[in-house]
Amino acid sequence: MADGPADPLAVAAAVATASTGSYARIVATLIRVTGDWTLAEDCAQEASALALTRWPAEGVPANPGGWLMTVARNRAIDVLRRASVERRKLRELAVLTLTEAEPGAGTGAGEIVDDRLRLVFTCCHPALSPEARVALTLRTVCGVSTADIARAFLITESTMTRRLTRAKAKIAAAGIPYRVPTGPALAERLPGVLAVLYLLFTQGYDADGEPAFADEAIRLARLLDRLMPGQSEVAALLALFLLQHSRRDARRDPDGNLLTLDRQDRARWDHDAIAEGVGVLARVAADGPYALQARIAACHATAASAEATDWVAIAEAYDRLARRQPSPVVELNRAVAHGYAHGPAAGLALLAAARAGGALDGYPLAVAAEAELTARQGDRHRAAELFRRAAEAHSGAARRALLERAATLLPGL
Numbered sequence: 001m002a003d004g005p006a007d008p009l010a011v012a013a014a015v016a017t018a019s020t021g022s023y024a025r026i027v028a029t030l031i032r033v034t035g036d037w038t039l040a041e042d043c044a045q046e047a048s049a050l051a052l053t054r055w056p057a058e059g060v061p062a063n064p065g066g067w068l069m070t071v072a073r074n075r076a077i078d079v080l081r082r083a084s085v086e087r088r089k090l091r092e093l094a095v096l097t098l099t100e101a102e103p104g105a106g107t108g109a110g111e112i113v114d115d116r117l118r119l120v121f122t123c124c125h126p127a128l129s130p131e132a133r134v135a136l137t138l139r140t141v142c143g144v145s146t147a148d149i150a151r152a153f154l155i156t157e158s159t160m161t162r163r164l165t166r167a168k169a170k171i172a173a174a175g176i177p178y179r180v181p182t183g184p185a186l187a188e189r190l191p192g193v194l195a196v197l198y199l200l201f202t203q204g205y206d207a208d209g210e211p212a213f214a215d216e217a218i219r220l221a222r223l224l225d226r227l228m229p230g231q232s233e234v235a236a237l238l239a240l241f242l243l244q245h246s247r248r249d250a251r252r253d254p255d256g257n258l259l260t261l262d263r264q265d266r267a268r269w270d271h272d273a274i275a276e277g278v279g280v281l282a283r284v285a286a287d288g289p290y291a292l293q294a295r296i297a298a299c300h301a302t303a304a305s306a307e308a309t310d311w312v313a314i315a316e317a318y319d320r321l322a323r324r325q326p327s328p329v330v331e332l333n334r335a336v337a338h339g340y341a342h343g344p345a346a347g348l349a350l351l352a353a354a355r356a357g358g359a360l361d362g363y364p365l366a367v368a369a370e371a372e373l374t375a376r377q378g379d380r381h382r383a384a385e386l387f388r389r390a391a392e393a394h395s396g397a398a399r400r401a402l403l404e405r406a407a408t409l410l411p412g413l
Contacts, residue, residue: 011055018064019048023143024223025065026072028115032178034076037168041140043079047071116141117227120220121180122171124193132167133196134203139164142216152203152213190228194237194290197221201241205248214245225280236284236291242277243297246270258401262306274301289325292317296337311341328359336369344377364393368402375409384409 023044030040047068061067123136135153138144150160170176181189197217204214221238228234250268253259278298284291296317303309318334331354339347351360351370360366371386387406391399 008056011060012052014060014064015048015051015055018051018068019044019143022065022068023048024116024119024141026069027140027143028119029069030072030076031119032115034080035178037140037171039076039079043072043075044068044143046075114227116223117180118178120224121189121193122176122178124189124196125171125176126189126192127174127176128167128170130196130199132163132170133192134199135160135164136167137196137200137220138213138216141220144212144216148212190231190233193224194233197224197237198290201244205244211248214241214248217241218245232284232286233288233290235280236288236294239277239281239284240290240294240297242273242280243294243301246273246277246301252397256397257404258397260401261300266305269301278302287320287324289321292321292324296321309340311337315341328354328357328363329365332360332363332366332369336373339373339376344373347373348377362393364390367393371405380409 026044026047027040030043031037034040050071051064051068055061119141120137123140124133128136131153135149138149139146146160146164147157150157153160155163180186197220200220201214201217204211204217218238218241221234221241224231224234225238246269247261247264249270250264250266251259277294278301281291281294281298284294287295296314299310299314299317315334315337318330318337322330322334332351335347335350335354337347338350348370351366351373354360355366367386368390371383371390374386375383384406387402387409391402391406394402
């Protein structure tokens with residue numbers, strides 16, 4: 001322990017930092033040993049609570065994460081002893097290593113034994129619904145409170161508690177193994193895990209989302225990239241998150257209104273994150289879906305100005321993405337990119353073709369894209385009408401931004 005009492009605010013910050021950094025490791029390790037998700041989470045939370053009462057008087061320990069692990073482990077031992085569970089579990093807990101060194105690869109070929117990685121793959125098991133995977137990952141891996149998760153999903157805390165309880169019960173009842181798959185099974189399961197992280201990031205990056213969720217997605221992507229260095233799409237996803245999130249501080253004006261890329265102050269972008277994202281992307285040779293999206297994000301992030309953006313390269317990347325991962329949203333973004341690269345008429349033609357199948361009918365972002373391309377073509381009245389129509393399907397910051405765009409086209413109306 002450090003000598004003497006510590007400043008309460010500094011201690012609270014130290015506890016928050018240590019808890020954030022150690023929560024997943026503690027919970028994952030205790031789940032592996034005890035098989036009890038609720039016990040593991042409770043012990044991790046109780047360790048953090050005890051730190052808040054002990055560290056102000058005793059000082060912040062030299063190894064805060066190790067201290068939290070020790071307290072959580074001892075709490076689990078006490079609970080299990082009182083419950084008279086089998087001695088094997090007590091013995092495993094008693095010899096649990098407290099080293100903070102990063103675990104390496106397992107003894108089996110291709111096996112990765114880090115408990116946090118096991119936990120991520122278990123939370124993202126395909127037997128669970130996509131919503132349950134995201135919620136369980138937030139709660140168990142990231143340590144986000146149930147109340148905050150419920151608020152993000154626009155449901156009550158009690159409803160979210162029941163949803164999380166059902167997800168854990170399904171894992172137990174179905175006998176879902178607490179492990180990272182190997183061989184072909186890893187290749188099959190990894191895209192599902194990355195999809196959950198992508199949804200988690202989107203939940204935080206959306207106009208009215210919870211920014212902390214985007215931070216958690218980045219933290220988990222860093223973890224996966226560190227533990228699975230040979231997986232190019234893991235690195236690509238991390239690069240994509242870093243490049244997108246680099247704009248977080250410039251996306252709104254002082255009044256909280258959303259700013260489009262061309263109106264953002266690029267000096268406020270996080271250029272360290274951009275440099276890191278570009279560096280991570282340099283390790284990715286393949287053109288998988290996340291790699292292509294990251295390359296598009298890099299074109300935006302590294303352009304000196306909106307006018308200097310390489311829209312031709314972006315349009316070509318969307319062409320490749322549409323072939324690799326066709327979807328209505330990809331076709332929508334492809335149309336916008338071509339509209340900037342080759343003129344609004346080209347973009348509107350691609351947008352009309354994408355709408356021909358009906359998948360984009362009534363989609364607010366498609367209406368907004370048509371509005372922007374129409375404005376660039378010179379039809380201000382039609383564009384303003386489309387912006388107002390798109391605003392009807394939105395709320396909050398996104399609605400204000402669309403209405404403001406309409407107003408700038410037809411001031412005074």
